[in-house]
Amino acid sequence: MDFAFDARTEELRAKLLAFMDEYVYPAEAVAHEQREQLASPWENVPVVEELKAEARRQGLWNLFLPDSEYGAGLTNLQYAPLAEIMGRSPQLAPTVTNCAAPDTGNMEVLTQFGDEQQRKQWLEPLLAGEIRxxxxxxxxxxxxxxxxxxxxxxxxxxxxxxxxxxxxxxxxxxxxxxxxxxxxxxxxxxxxxxxxxxxxxxxxxxxxxxxxxxxxxxxxxxxxxxxxxxxxxxxxxxxxxxxxxGEEGGGFAIAQARLGPGRIHHCMRLIGMAERAIELMCRRAVSRTAFGKTLAQQGVVHNWIADARVTVEQLRLLVLKTAWLMDTVGNRGAHTEIQSIKIATPRAVVDILDRAIQLHGAGGVSQDLPLAELYAGARTLMIADGPDEVHQRSLARRELKRYM
CATH class of the missing domain: 2.40.110.10 (Butyryl-CoA Dehydrogenase, subunit A, domain 2)
Known part of the structure; x- marks a missing residue:
């Protein structure tokens, strides 16, 4: 197997990584401060609108949409490492690149199932970021x-x-x-x-x-x-x-078509959330002293960091395999893998975030670090888009069917 990213993916990764470092991470605290000054917390935050304009200028816009007529025309395999990068700042990065749910899934529905008038009236302004x-x-x-x-x-x-x-x-x-x-x-x-x-x-x-x-x-x-x-x-x-x-009676099928890409996009971003947690764990471990030693010298911290790294590498490979299958045999052909990542990824990332919170003590549950909010988002994904137990039931039935 070839694990290398193609030239276009590498180019977009480099641009997105630079965009995150130069614009997104510094804007996290700014956005929080600006929101506190708004008359309503639902109003648009000025720095978010500035980042949207910059993302569009750099061509980091609508990267999620595989239809080249409307979006970047990337495959799932090409989009996966980009969504992972955006997952490191899941509140800001997907929003400012117009790659945030639920708009992404809605745009996919309109692209695949909407008629010409529906696409003109609703899809086009969504693609432009003019409406939500x-x-x-x-x-x-x-x-x-x-x-x-x-x-x-x-x-x-x-x-x-x-x-x-x-x-x-x-x-x-x-x-x-x-x-x-x-x-x-x-x-x-x-x-x-x-x-x-x-x-x-x-x-x-x-x-x-x-x-x-x-x-x-x-x-x-x-x-x-x-x-x-x-x-x-x-x-x-x-x-x-x-x-x-579409047609009357087609709602269930449309929902399934919508949820397949949605599930893998969540898992892609979850890996980015886990990487952010590992980075924060390591920075904390080498800078904090307790009982005469840095946390990095404590054996239990070694175990947490090592286990987190192994877990992330495993999850990433499974997500990339799923993306490749969706591109080559379609969502239906990748059904087992989509369910597998939906079960495995949120569960594992919740555990990594929990360890990162523990390592940061009181600060880990505070608003001064992103960990508590990342944990809330990851834990919710064990319910959203179908709870784990539903996917486990379906996956087990498919496995058992071969032996009946």
Missing amino acids: SAFAMTEPDVASSDATNITTHIERDGDEYVITGRKWYISGAMHPDCKIFIVMGKTDPDGEDIRRQQSMVLVPRDTPGVTVKRAMQVFGYEDHYHGGHAEVIFDHARVPASNLI
């Missing part, structure tokens, strides 16, 4: 780990669809630039095929009957850079029938 978006799937009143459970109604009424339901943890919905929701609900709740009951429709945020009720916290964090995670009420919200994405 949200993906409304998860519901509080049902087990959303089983997507067939959703209860939101999407009912045809003449030339319109009427949407009624309650969603929560809808990422991006609190952002003032969020102008459009992709909403998943049931158009045929009594249909025989439970995977053909669902559809997706585009619902502008300012549609009458749409209420962004409140921001949901994640371990006390509101995730301002990504536009928060909101509870949203759809009370007989009406949209034109032309706002249907």
Whole structure:
């Protein structure tokens, strides 16, 4: 196997690494200070807008999108090391390069399944970073780990669809630039095929009957850079029938197509988060003295750092293999590997971050270091895009099937 990055990947890696060092890392503290001065924590932070302009100027924009007509045209294998670099500052770097969820997944949906008018009205301003978006799937009143459970109604009424339901943890919905929701609900709740009951429709945020009720916290964090995670009420919200994405009954299939790339992108960024944690661990270990020795001289710290390095190298290889398979045999052919990285990566990175927090003592859980917020994000990914147990169940069934 050839483990070397190709010339284009190496060029973009070099540019992105320099961009991170020169602009992103110094901006982390600046962005935090600026946000505290805003009238609303959801307003745009000036330094973030400055970084967006610089990223566009340098060509570090829409790197996630494999469609060369709309994005950088990179394969999953080419994008993986770039997403890892951005994962070292997951609040800022994906946002300022227009590579942040949920916009990435929504742009992929519109690219693959949207019609010409939908792409012109919503995809183009999303690609330009002029607006933000949200993906409304998860519901509080049902087990959303089983997507067939959703209860939101999407009912045809003449030339319109009427949407009624309650969603929560809808990422991006609190952002003032969020102008459009992709909403998943049931158009045929009594249909025989439970995977053909669902559809997706585009619902502008300012549609009458749409209420962004409140921001949901994640371990006390509101995730301002990504536009928060909101509870949203759809009370007989009406949209034109032309706002249907794809066909009626195609919502479940679209969701699966959307979640495959989303899962691997999260895992790519998680590896970057782990690398940031290892770097902070090492810097702390050589600079901090306890009981007459630096922490770097303590045997248990050696074990933590060594185990973290081994784990990251293993995870990276599995993620790269998955990316390569997605490029060569498609998402369906890489299903086992996608589930494997979805199970393994958040779990392992949570453990690495936990050790890094422990090594930093009280500072590790404070707002002065990124570790606590990184931990909250990584731990959430053991639930998001399908909880680990759902993927374990599916993966085990596939393994057992060969012996039955």
